[in-house]
Amino acid sequence: MARYIMGIDQGTTLTKAIIVNHEGRIVSGASIENVQYYPQPGWVEQDPDEILAAVLKAAANALKNSRITPEEIDGIGISNQMMTTVFWNKSTGDAVGRAISWQDSRNLQFCEELILNNQADIENRTGIHVFPNNSGTKIRWLMENDKSIQKGLARGELLFGTVDTWLIWKLSGGAAHVTDLSNMCLSLMLNTHSLVYDELLLKQFGIPYEILPELRSSSEIYAYTKPEVFFNARIPIAGIAGDQFAAVFGQACYQPDSMLCNLGTGSSLTLNTGEICFEPGYGVDSPILWGINGEVTRGIGSWSNVSGAAIQWFKDELNIIQDYAEAEVMASRVPDNAGVYFIPAFTGLGGPYDDPYARGTFFGITQSTSKNHMVRAAIEAMAFQVRDSYEAIYAKSKKRPTSLHVGGGGSQNDFLMQFLADILGVPVDRPIVYESSGLGATFLAGLATGFWNSLEETKSLVKIERRFEPYLSKDQCDSLYNGWQKAVSRSIGWLKP
Numbered sequence: 001m002a003r004y005i006m007g008i009d010q011g012t013t014l015t016k017a018i019i020v021n022h023e024g025r026i027v028s029g030a031s032i033e034n035v036q037y038y039p040q041p042g043w044v045e046q047d048p049d050e051i052l053a054a055v056l057k058a059a060a061n062a063l064k065n066s067r068i069t070p071e072e073i074d075g076i077g078i079s080n081q082m083m084t085t086v087f088w089n090k091s092t093g094d095a096v097g098r099a100i101s102w103q104d105s106r107n108l109q110f111c112e113e114l115i116l117n118n119q120a121d122i123e124n125r126t127g128i129h130v131f132p133n134n135s136g137t138k139i140r141w142l143m144e145n146d147k148s149i150q151k152g153l154a155r156g157e158l159l160f161g162t163v164d165t166w167l168i169w170k171l172s173g174g175a176a177h178v179t180d181l182s183n184m185c186l187s188l189m190l191n192t193h194s195l196v197y198d199e200l201l202l203k204q205f206g207i208p209y210e211i212l213p214e215l216r217s218s219s220e221i222y223a224y225t226k227p228e229v230f231f232n233a234r235i236p237i238a239g240i241a242g243d244q245f246a247a248v249f250g251q252a253c254y255q256p257d258s259m260l261c262n263l264g265t266g267s268s269l270t271l272n273t274g275e276i277c278f279e280p281g282y283g284v285d286s287p288i289l290w291g292i293n294g295e296v297t298r299g300i301g302s303w304s305n306v307s308g309a310a311i312q313w314f315k316d317e318l319n320i321i322q323d324y325a326e327a328e329v330m331a332s333r334v335p336d337n338a339g340v341y342f343i344p345a346f347t348g349l350g351g352p353y354d355d356p357y358a359r360g361t362f363f364g365i366t367q368s369t370s371k372n373h374m375v376r377a378a379i380e381a382m383a384f385q386v387r388d389s390y391e392a393i394y395a396k397s398k399k400r401p402t403s404l405h406v407g408g409g410g411s412q413n414d415f416l417m418q419f420l421a422d423i424l425g426v427p428v429d430r431p432i433v434y435e436s437s438g439l440g441a442t443f444l445a446g447l448a449t450g451f452w453n454s455l456e457e458t459k460s461l462v463k464i465e466r467r468f469e470p471y472l473s474k475d476q477c478d479s480l481y482n483g484w485q486k487a488v489s490r491s492i493g494w495l496k497p
Helices: 048-066 108-126 136-144 147-154 164-169 198-207 243-250 309-318 324-331 370-397 414-424 438-450 456-460 474-493
Strands: 005-010 014-020 026-033 073-082 086-089 158-161 178-180 215-218 221-222 236-242 259-263 267-274 288-292 295-304 341-343 361-363 404-408 428-431 465-466
Touching: 005 048, 005 164, 005 243, 005 438, 014 048, 014 215, 014 438, 026 048, 048 164, 073 164, 073 438, 086 147, 108 136, 108 198, 136 147, 136 198, 147 158, 147 198, 158 164, 164 178, 164 221, 164 236, 178 236, 198 456, 215 428, 221 438, 236 243, 236 438, 243 259, 243 267, 243 288, 243 295, 267 370, 288 438, 295 370, 309 324, 309 370, 324 370, 324 414, 341 370, 341 474, 361 474, 370 414, 370 474, 404 414, 414 428, 414 465, 414 474, 438 456, 456 465
Parallel strands: 005 073, 073 236, 178 215, 259 404, 404 428
Antiparallel strands: 005 014, 014 026, 086 158, 221 236, 259 267, 267 295, 288 295, 341 361, 428 465
16 A cells, blocks of 8 residues: 655645655645635734634545545644744633734734844844744733633633644644744744743743643654544644745755745745854844754745735735736736836835835836736746845855755746746756645655655655746846835835824
């Protein structure tokens, strides 16, 4: 009987399940669109029960599509949207309220207080800058403003977790309350040097230690699925990592100085720095990418809140495109952007600007501007944001990799890949299997269960489908990028009085 590993990629926009064979190929997959709620400007929420239901439905569809039985699955790995904050009752397992998305900025005032009074110390302890995305500050906001959370904490009834923690708890029937270093490193609660929760910061935030998940490695057996919950099967849950870092693992960027750009709802650019822990600054963070067998791999990262989400906005809210493939076609219908730039700062600008006050804006529109120019500007914005991160990472590390690995759904857009190679001035390598986060989750789980024997074996499974070489001249690229930076400068601070 053939054996397989299942990867759950619980992202912001989509929940995906993939089934991977021993050769590292996806033999089946399924995806479910997630519902997001926007109760107020700057607030972004999801329903934890809907997240779980989407995971189970995607897994069921992936099994059905392949006619693979649950008994043929050797292990399950989970990659997930990071920093999204979930509370639930530890006795009943019921979620308390909606999950607060990583994109949510209701905790901005508390973040500003931290930046004003304690920024340097926090960055030194955590390796991470203070920004509303951080889950620790979201917990603090809920503790101060949500009566259900206040009552539950006073009674000692509640547990906190990021999405990986919530899913493992539910899939295992409450057998494990765990997370890994990659998911917790951006929370502002983990000390990046000691690799444990920072008692001083927990005290400052007022967060009780008892609600926090146990810190574990990224590749080990945490628990087994409860048969009553997961298709009558008892399967080891054996790998977890935050989606951006699971993507780095899934494209086998195991060596220091390798770099991955993952293009999904948002975009991330991550440089593997091995054992070196850089101080944050220059618009970048120093996250923990994964921990395996007692060894921690670190990196330098910068990310943007909105990339593919802008294309979804064009589809769902503006009805300019019918599907994602049409965006590439429309962008190719015009020879250039005609001076039109789009800043996709729906919830502020991420790295390296870190400005929660910025908002989405079009610049350079004239009477001759067509919807093709607007769609092209949105796709180009994804590459410009990566260029911003690329320059920030270089300023910190002084490293310019000779090529760039890519992954995520955005990597299937040929127009974007070519423009990315042009604007960075380096070749872009697109893999055969582009579902990087899900693949990384399967690799982590498969290593823990013995499905694969070593990092070298998993690395041999990652193959390049196409290389995009830079085409535009440096002068052309610099002119385009200067226009982008000018547009960004107009968008920054939009909401400030």
